Amino acid sequence: MLHGVSLDLGASDPLDAKYLGELAALAGRFQPAWLSDHLCWTAHRGAHLHDLLPLPHTEEAVRHVAARIREVQERLGRRIAIENVSSYVRFTHDAMSEGEFLDAISAEADCGILLDLNNLFVNAHNHGIDADAAIAALDPARVFQIHLAGPSEAGALLIDTHDYPVRDEVWALFERTLARLGPVSTLIEWDDRIPPWERVVAEAARAREILERVCGAEVRRPGTAEVAA
Amino acid sequence: MSEPLTRAQGAFAGWLMAREDPAATPGLFGDARASAAERLGVYRNAYSARIISALGDDFPALKRALGDACFTALAAAYLHANPSQHPSLRYAGARLPAFIAEHAAPAAAELRLSAPWAADLARFELAVTDAFDAVDSKLLTRADLTALPPELWDQLALAVVPGAQLLTLAWPVRAVRAAHDAEQPLALATLAAAAECVFVWRREERVMHRALEASEATLLARAQHGVRFGELCALAAEERADEAGAAFAASVLGRWVEDGVLVADDR
Numbered sequence: 001m002l003h004g005v006s007l008d009l010g011a012s013d014p015l016d017a018k019y020l021g022e023l024a025a026l027a028g029r030f031q032p033a034w035l036s037d038h039l040c041w042t043a044h045r046g047a048h049l050h051d052l053l054p055l056p057h058t059e060e061a062v063r064h065v066a067a068r069i070r071e072v073q074e075r076l077g078r079r080i081a082i083e084n085v086s087s088y089v090r091f092t093h094d095a096m097s098e099g100e101f102l103d104a105i106s107a108e109a110d111c112g113i114l115l116d117l118n119n120l121f122v123n124a125h126n127h128g129i130d131a132d133a134a135i136a137a138l139d140p141a142r143v144f145q146i147h148l149a150g151p152s153e154a155g156a157l158l159i160d161t162h163d164y165p166v167r168d169e170v171w172a173l174f175e176r177t178l179a180r181l182g183p184v185s186t187l188i189e190w191d192d193r194i195p196p197w198e199r200v201v202a203e204a205a206r207a208r209e210i211l212e213r214v215c216g217a218e219v220r221r222p223g224t225a226e227v228a229a
Numbered sequence: 230m231s232e233p234l235t236r237a238q239g240a241f242a243g244w245l246m247a248r249e250d251p252a253a254t255p256g257l258f259g260d261a262r263a264s265a266a267e268r269l270g271v272y273r274n275a276y277s278a279r280i281i282s283a284l285g286d287d288f289p290a291l292k293r294a295l296g297d298a299c300f301t302a303l304a305a306a307y308l309h310a311n312p313s314q315h316p317s318l319r320y321a322g323a324r325l326p327a328f329i330a331e332h333a334a335p336a337a338a339e340l341r342l343s344a345p346w347a348a349d350l351a352r353f354e355l356a357v358t359d360a361f362d363a364v365d366s367k368l369l370t371r372a373d374l375t376a377l378p379p380e381l382w383d384q385l386a387l388a389v390v391p392g393a394q395l396l397t398l399a400w401p402v403r404a405v406r407a408a409h410d411a412e413q414p415l416a417l418a419t420l421a422a423a424a425e426c427v428f429v430w431r432r433e434e435r436v437m438h439r440a441l442e443a444s445e446a447t448l449l450a451r452a453q454h455g456v457r458f459g460e461l462c463a464l465a466a467e468e469r470a471d472e473a474g475a476a477f478a479a480s481v482l483g484r485w486v487e488d489g490v491l492v493a494d495d496r
Contacts, residue, residue: 006316012235019316044242047312050279050321051272053241056234064234088271090258091237126262156262157271 001034001145002027003114007072009082010041010055010065020075027076034144036081036114039065039102054087057094057101062108069109081112081144084134086122086151086160098129099137106142113138115184116147117177121170122158131173140181148174148207149189162191166203175210183215244269245276248309280308283318288325288354290409291347294417295340303329306336319362326351346400346420353402353438356394356429360436363392369491374482383459387452387482388492393430395441395450401425403438432489439488444468445481452491458482
């Protein structure tokens with residue numbers, strides 16, 4: 001899979017044609033099963049801010065972002081998936097919930113969803129949103145992949161830093177999510193303070209155990225996927 | 230384009246890039262858990278911290294030579310004057326050497342007095358980064374030269390590997406970076422101005438650098454724009470002002486091929 005941070009799907013600058021062309025070439029070369037980026041904006045008037053910045057949950061933003069996702073999908077000749085991001089601010093003119101926002105954009109753009117459960121958990125903590133309600137708002141057929149990770153604390157807020165173990169509350173949310181969505185490919189993210197290999201493997205084994213228990217199916221291991229003849 | 234969204238993002242971007250906390254943050258929601266200013270502060274802190282950290286990774290000897298506090302002040306002033314213009318953080322430091330050398334900001338102007346070698350060290354470290362991730366290319370080999378019929382030598386097209394740079398430096402800053410890489414003291418107190426022409430390039434996975442004499446640098450500068458061997462010989466004869474021009478061109482060609490500096494140019 002190819003997972004990016006710079007498509008800038010939510011920005012008001014025009015899409016970066018050079019970046020898009022390079023991404024199309026890369027995707028053509030590697031033929032990833034999924035291609036994903038984030039539901040956010042990262043640059044304004046040519047200044048790159050190098051962060052996954054939040055969008056207001058408005059009809060205007062839904063139309064704007066969905067049109068840009070369609071443009072990207074046409075350029076790439078394939079569907080992409082968008083990931084919900086952690087956020088630390090909310091906007092006074094938000095007109096819909098996080099789940100409604102994600103669902104509306106994915107439906108209008110006809111794209112997939114990369115569902116980051118840690119980000120939903122972080123937003124539940126930071127903003128008091130209902131993570132289960134957000135998941136219930138989504139079309140299960142659109143969820144391509146799940147991300148899990150561990151946040152850090154900064155005062156009263158949780159920050160999405162990918163440098164702690166997956167929290168128990170997120171494991172519990174993962175179980176409830178699978179019960180609703182069925183088996184979904186799952187990735188655990190570590191960006192920093194990476195623990196010994198045994199602990200990384202143990203987290204993956206825990207995710208696999210939950211997938212098998214909740215979904216009642218044997219989960220395919222990496223490297224054993226069938227290849228079309 | 231949706232105007233309210235554009236305006237809101239313009240305001241938000243302005244808050245992130247401003248050096249002072251904004252007096253007001255209309256449109257942002259605060260609550261009992263955290264005020265709007267505290268919430269915006271997460272993004273404001275992350276913006277400068279993330280880019281300054283990336284600059285420290287790209288200019289490690291400069292950071293160590295200046296010390297954390299001085300480097301952070303320099304990087305913050307640089308970022309304020311030069312917001313990142315590329316989707317990748319990799320290029321955020323592209324204008325740092327010029328900022329140190331030329332900008333009127335106190336952080337740069339004072340550095341030119343207290344650490345006059347700093348701009349050269351930044352130029353050298355940027356060249357190391359640029360050479361490191363330049364695209365691979367097919368090198369010109371000694372076997373290619375051996376296989377070339379004598380009558381075609383004049384027409385042999387030469388080009389330099391991508392990402393290679395020729396620098397004219399006033400300070401021997403390569404020693405500072407080398408000491409940093411070897412985890413040795415930087416010996417800045419005894420650093421004395423000494424001009425040198427330095428060539429930086431990548432060979433397989435190692436960034437190489439060496440000092441050049443002026444005449445070789447002139448030839449290499451020409452080769453960087455693509456040159457035929459016959460032209461190189463003519464230029465070498467001018468440089469040497471004697472009849473040994475062809476021999477000099479042949480000797481530098483041999484050295485460049487051995488060093489993996491040239492690519493097969495099929496023009």
